[in-house]
Amino acid sequence: xxxxxxxxxxxxxxxxxxxxxxxxxxxxxNSPVSSCMRWAGHYPPWASFPLPISxxxxxxxxxxxxxxxxxxxxxxxxxxxxxxQSCCFHLPNPSMKSEGEEPLxxxxxxxxxxxxxxxxxxxxxxxxxxxxxxxVAQNEEKHGSKKGTIKRHWEYxxxxxxxxxxxxxxxxxxxxxxxxxxxxFTVMSYNILSQNLLEDNSHLYRHCRQRLLFWTYRFPNILxxxxxxxxxxxxxxxxxxDHYRTxxxxxxxxxxxxxxxxxxxxxxxxxxxxxxxxxxxxxISSNPVEFFRRDIPLLDRDNVGLVLLLQPRFHxxxxxAICIANTHLLYNPRRGDIKLTQLAMLLxxxxxxxxxxxxxxxxxxxxxxxxxxxxxxxxxxIKEGKLNYEGLAIGKVSGxxxxxxxxxxxSIPIWPKKLGISQNCVxxxxxxxxxENAGEKLETAKPDNTQEIVIASxxxxxxxxxxxxxxxxxxxxxxETGIPEVTTCHSRSAVTVxxxxxxxxxxxxxxxxGAEDSxxxxxxxxxxxxxxxxxxxxxxxxxxxxxxxxxxxxxxxxFRLIEQ
Numbered sequence: 006x007x008x009x010x011x012x013x014x015x016x017x018x019x020x021x022x023x024x025x026x027x028x029x030x031x032x033x034x035n036s037p038v039s040s041c042m043r044w045a046g047h048y049p050p051w052a053s054f055p056l057p058i059s060x061x062x063x064x065x066x067x068x069x070x071x072x073x074x075x076x077x078x079x080x081x082x083x084x085x086x087x088x089x090q091s092c093c094f095h096l097p098n099p100s101m102k103s104e105g106e107e108p109l110x111x112x113x114x115x116x117x118x119x120x121x122x123x124x125x126x127x128x129x130x131x132x133x134x135x136x137x138x139x140x141v142a143q144n145e146e147k148h149g150s151k152k153g154t155i156k157r158h159w160e161y162x163x164x165x166x167x168x169x170x171x172x173x174x175x176x177x178x179x180x181x182x183x184x185x186x187x188x189x190f191t192v193m194s195y196n197i198l199s200q201n202l203l204e205d206n207s208h209l210y211r212h213c214r215q216r217l218l219f220w221t222y223r224f225p226n227i228l229x230x231x232x233x234x235x236x237x238x239x240x241x242x243x244x245x246x247d248h249y250r251t252x253x254x255x256x257x258x259x260x261x262x263x264x265x266x267x268x269x270x271x272x273x274x275x276x277x278x279x280x281x282x283x284x285x286x287x288x289i290s291s292n293p294v295e296f297f298r299r300d301i302p303l304l305d306r307d308n309v310g311l312v313l314l315l316q317p318r319f320h321x322x323x324x325x326a327i328c329i330a331n332t333h334l335l336y337n338p339r340r341g342d343i344k345l346t347q348l349a350m351l352l353x354x355x356x357x358x359x360x361x362x363x364x365x366x367x368x369x370x371x372x373x374x375x376x377x378x379x380x381x382x383x384x385x386x387i388k389e390g391k392l393n394y395e396g397l398a399i400g401k402v403s404g405x406x407x408x409x410x411x412x413x414x415x416s417i418p419i420w421p422k423k424l425g426i427s428q429n430c431v432x433x434x435x436x437x438x439x440x441e442n443a444g445e446k447l448e449t450a451k452p453d454n455t456q457e458i459v460i461a462s463x464x465x466x467x468x469x470x471x472x473x474x475x476x477x478x479x480x481x482x483x484x485e486t487g488i489p490e491v492t493t494c495h496s497r498s499a500v501t502v503x504x505x506x507x508x509x510x511x512x513x514x515x516x517x518x519g520a521e522d523s524x525x526x527x528x529x530x531x532x533x534x535x536x537x538x539x540x541x542x543x544x545x546x547x548x549x550x551x552x553x554x555x556x557x558x559x560x561x562x563x564f565r566l567i568e569q
Contacts, residue, residue, distance in 0.1 A: 153545050154552050161532045188317045188325075188566040189531065190285055193236035194372035194505050196333070196493070196557035197227050198549065199243040199275035209495040209556070212547055220248065223554035228256055230553075234534070234561055238315075239280040240331035240372035246274045253278075267293040271307030277331045277373070279313050289314040289326060294354045296335075296347045303420060306335050306343055310351045312358050314367075322568060325367075328359040332373040339410055341402020344376065344383055345394070345469070346420045352430040352471045368528045368566060369473055371506040374557070377403035378500055379481035379489075387506055388475055394419070395467035405500075417467045430471040478505040478533050478562040490536035493557045494548045499539035505560050510567040526568040534561035 200220045203210065210218060217223070231239065239262065244253060246268045254264050263283050268276035281288075294310035310332035317325055332351050335343050351371075359366045377383040381404030386392035394402075395417065400409025418428065425433045481490050481501055492503040510527030536558065542548060548556045 153550065155537055155541065155545055155558075157537060157558075158535050159532055160535050162530055188319060189563060190237040190317070190566075191235075191561060191563045192238045192240065192329070192370055192372065192505060193231075193234060193559050193561045194240045194242075194331070194503055195231075195559040196242040196374045196503060196555060197244060198223070198555040198557065199245045199273075200248065201245055201274055202243060209497055210549070211496050213549055217549055217551060217554070223549065224248070224252060226552065226554035230559060231257070232260065234559060236561055237282045237285045238329055238370075239278070240329065241278040241280070242331070242333040242374045243275045244278045246276065249276075249278065263288065265291045265311060265313060267309045267311045269307040269309050270295050270297045273307060276309055277311045277333055279311050279329055279331050281313070281315060281329075285318055286315040286327075287318060289316050290358065292354055292358055294332070294351055296350055298424070301421060301424060303343060303346060304424075306340075306347075308333055308335050308347055310347075310354065310373075312351070312354050314358050317566065324361070325566065325568070326361070327566065328355060328367055328369045330355050330369070330371045330373075332371075332375075334373070334375050334377070336376045338376075338403055338405035339400045341383070341397075341399045342415055342419050344402055345386070345392075345415075346424070348375075348383065348387070349420070349426055349430045349469070349471075350424075352473070353426045353432050356431045356472060366473065366508070368526060369475070369508045370528070370564070371475065372504070372560075374503050375403075376405065376502050378405060378502065379477075380404060384504075386469060386471075387504075388477060390471050390473065390475070392469045393467055394469065405502075419469075428466065428469055430469065474508055475506040476509040476530070478507065478530060478560065479536060483538070488538050488540075491539050491542060491558075492536060492560065494539060494542040495556045496547070499542060499547070501536075503557055503560055505562050507562075507564065526566065529565040529567050531563040531565055533563070534559070536560075 200223070203218060239257070244266065246266075249264075249266055254266070257264055257280050261282050261284060262280040264278055264280040265288075266276060266278045268274065290313070292312040292314075294312060296304060296306060296308045296310070298304040310330060312328065312330045315327050315329060317327065330351060332347070334347050337343070355369060355371070356366075359369055361367055371387075375383065375387075382392055382394065382397060382402050384404070394415045397415050398409060399413045399415055400406060402415070420426065422433075427433055479490060479501075482488065483490065490501055491499045492501045493499065507528045507530070510529050545551075545553070548558070
């Protein structure tokens with residue numbers, strides 16, 4: 006017969022399988038085979054799911070020859086309906102991305118060729134492969150991008166920034182340039198995806214190949230990204246403590262960074278890190294912020310923040326300082342009360358660290374994963390410096406859910422007085438010191454209107470304020486199309502939750518209306534690394550993928566320190 010070279014029992018097996026192809030005898034639902042299926046090894050791209058293989062079979066098992074070409078299998082009268090209720094057999098998708106993705110042996114079988122080539126023909130084939138690979142490599146080098154990478158470009162906001170960046174690439178040192186009055190630096194915010202959280206939330210990464218999710222694969226990619234972007238300040242979230250201690254810190258120190266780290270206070274072994282180039286900054290103070298308070302039921306979550314005060318090394322004013330803050334707020338979309346309280350605690354710490362001798366604030370940069378979308382009440386509070394939360398549903402604070410399930414209204418006030426933070430997001434002691442003089446003046450002017458003052462304070466108690474005039478580095482929508490920018494993408498969603506906020510100088514084009522307090526100069530945004538759309542990300546199978554090993558994208562901006 007056609008398969009006379011095969012052993013007799015294999016021929017009989019082939020005839021039996023073909024004879025009963027339309028019956029349930031092929032995969033007997035009660036047989037031990039269907040109860041111990043596993044996905045075996047690599048499978049070709051023409052199969053949307055790998056074929057089920059018995060656990061007793063070899064991992065390298067292949068379909069026997071008697072199955073014939075795939076097209077014959079596709080055109081058969083086999084139906085999936087008989088099996089969908091009780092077995093996991095999936096009908097493969099016959100579409101193929103390219104012929105080159107098929108195994109060589111499969112291509113020979115489909116084309117009817119046998120592997121009978123002479124050594125000379127094999128050598129020619131090998132040479133053709135080498136030439137082909139060289140051509141592909143040269144083409145990739147010519148276009149400057151690898152297959153499957155996300156294309157992101159640098160957006161400049163002034164021509165001088167482009168000139169400075171070109172000079173930096175040529176190896177010039179800013180300290181040796183003639184313009185000592187300017188200080189340019191770059192800041193990155195990056196949620197690197199804790200391995201512990203990845204494994205606890207594996208349902209978010211079902212679209213990823215398993216090998217891409219191992220830390221041994223992910224960390225070299227993340228480190229390479231940090232090397233290539235070469236930021237002067239790194240604000241990292243979801244930094245796992247054991248990885249930080251054994252790998253991350255030493256790797257970053259070898260790149261010239263000094264690292265400060267704050268781990269979460271609960272069972273989750275990750276935290277926030279701020280790392281800065283010692284060639285550009287020196288550390289004035291490091292101030293960790295714990296959002297968990299044992300004596301306050303509202304604050305029962307273990308999120309943290311970190312606030313650093315840095316001094317630029319190459320600057321004309323010895324007293325110049327920049328405040329860098331980093332945080333990862335609570336994820337839970339239905340607990341906007343906790344999110345706002347955590348934010349208020351971070352702002353209060355910044356307000357205690359950033360004041361200068363003259364009472365003004367030094368330039369401030371706040372990075373992090375805020376678990377809130379653009380335009381949400383929490384986002385508007387950061388940018389506008391005020392929020393009236395009276396009647397605001399607790400599930401609408403972050404805007405994460407289009408139809409929030411948390412309909413409970415925020416209480417007034419949100420947090421108890423014993424937290425020690427005022428509605429102006431400063432520590433109460435400092436707030437009282439500021440209000441003492443104003444209170445005395447008010448008392449002498451209107452000694453008989455105490456009831457009116459109490460009523461006014463009760464009405465304004467639902468209004469939050471902060472004293473910083475903050476802008477966002479990113480605009481969150483592409484101006485040409487209105488399509489949203491995306492900073493995170495996994496199986497469930499693709500949105501913006503990561504931000505870099507900064508205190509803009511008065512002449513900055515991105516200047517936003519905010520608080521009335523004065524600043525010691527400010528920051529001018531020179532450029533940023535452009536973000537992408539959700540569609541762009543799914544062209545490389547979302548995040549994480551082969552080249553981007555977190556479910557977040559790094560944010561990167563270049564600033565110039567402007568003196569008052």
